[in-house]
Amino acid sequence: MKFFAYKKDAVLQSSRGKREIPIVSLLFFVMLSFLFAVTGSSATDEFKLKRQEMIESDIRGRGVSDRRVIDAMSKIERHLFVDKVFMKRAYADHPLPIGEDQTISQPYVVALMTEALKLKPTDRVLEIGTGSGYQAAVLAEIASEVYTIEIRKKLAGKSETLLKKLGYKNIEVKHADGYYGWEEHAPFDAIIVTASANHIPPPLIKQLKEGGRLIIPLGSTVYFQTLTLATKKMGELEIEQMGGVAFVPMTGEVTKRKK
Numbered sequence: 001m002k003f004f005a006y007k008k009d010a011v012l013q014s015s016r017g018k019r020e021i022p023i024v025s026l027l028f029f030v031m032l033s034f035l036f037a038v039t040g041s042s043a044t045d046e047f048k049l050k051r052q053e054m055i056e057s058d059i060r061g062r063g064v065s066d067r068r069v070i071d072a073m074s075k076i077e078r079h080l081f082v083d084k085v086f087m088k089r090a091y092a093d094h095p096l097p098i099g100e101d102q103t104i105s106q107p108y109v110v111a112l113m114t115e116a117l118k119l120k121p122t123d124r125v126l127e128i129g130t131g132s133g134y135q136a137a138v139l140a141e142i143a144s145e146v147y148t149i150e151i152r153k154k155l156a157g158k159s160e161t162l163l164k165k166l167g168y169k170n171i172e173v174k175h176a177d178g179y180y181g182w183e184e185h186a187p188f189d190a191i192i193v194t195a196s197a198n199h200i201p202p203p204l205i206k207q208l209k210e211g212g213r214l215i216i217p218l219g220s221t222v223y224f225q226t227l228t229l230a231t232k233k234m235g236e237l238e239i240e241q242m243g244g245v246a247f248v249p250m251t252g253e254v255t256k257r258k259k
């Protein structure tokens with residue numbers, strides 16, 4: 001709409017200054033601007049509609065009921081977290097490429113993992129595997145502080161820029177190996193690992209608060225993993241298995257150590 005107003009203004013001014021511009025050209029420019037404004041807003045409506053459909057069929061429809069998760073995912077423009085060529089598929093029921101051979105997780109998996117963390121508005125959360133930054137944005141809508149680590153420099157930079165542009169002041173992105181967590185901001189109320197590993201990195205267990213929850217796709221990093229929820233009780237982890245998932249592997253230190 002802004003674009004429309006600006007264009008119209010510019011044309012009117014020049015037509016005032018240079019009387020020889022024919023009225024037909026003026027009308028043509030006005031119509032063109034109007035067309036831009038109309039197609040622009042209908043694309044926005046189309047994404048909004050797709051987002052509502054995603055919430056109804058893939059999130060609520062599959063049993064996710066946490067109001068805060070639903071509100072966050074209804075609000076966040078997921079299509080902004082993928083490349084232009086994938087925008088139209090951003091709300092579909094599957095992961096999508098985000099470059100560097102990595103993926104943005106399927107919406108349902110994002111919802112399921114976030115709900116399992118049972119976040120409170122005052123919580124401080126650590127995410128390992130920033131990727132596109134979408135999961136970090138979902139967390140930031142619910143919790144008060146989000147710290148997210150990405151091992152690939154290009155992805156870390158790209159998502160940091162996007163999250164800033166979108167106005168998230170409660171997210172900090174770091175380019176590093178998430179295996180070691182983020183000691184400076186520990187302990188965390190919740191930790192989410194969005195890449196698969198064959199064991200839970202011990203530094204993450206250490207940086208989890210007593211009573212805190214950690215979720216991670218655990219198992220073979222090549223094929224499928226078990227979404228595993230660990231709750232810290234009296235210093236020990238209570239484990240709950242939540243079903244099969246397929247994540248891209250966690251790289252770095254985790255591959256050198258077996259447990």
Ligand code: SAH
Pocket residue numbers: 098102103104105128129130131132133134135136149150151152155176177178179194195248249250251252253254
């Ligand atoms: N949460 C992301 C998707 C994660 S894809 C989103 O919402 O888009 C998994 C990400 O984990 C990839 O970007 C990958 O580069 C990153 N990753 C893999 N191993 C890592 C490690 N050791 N530390 C931090 N990030 C890692």
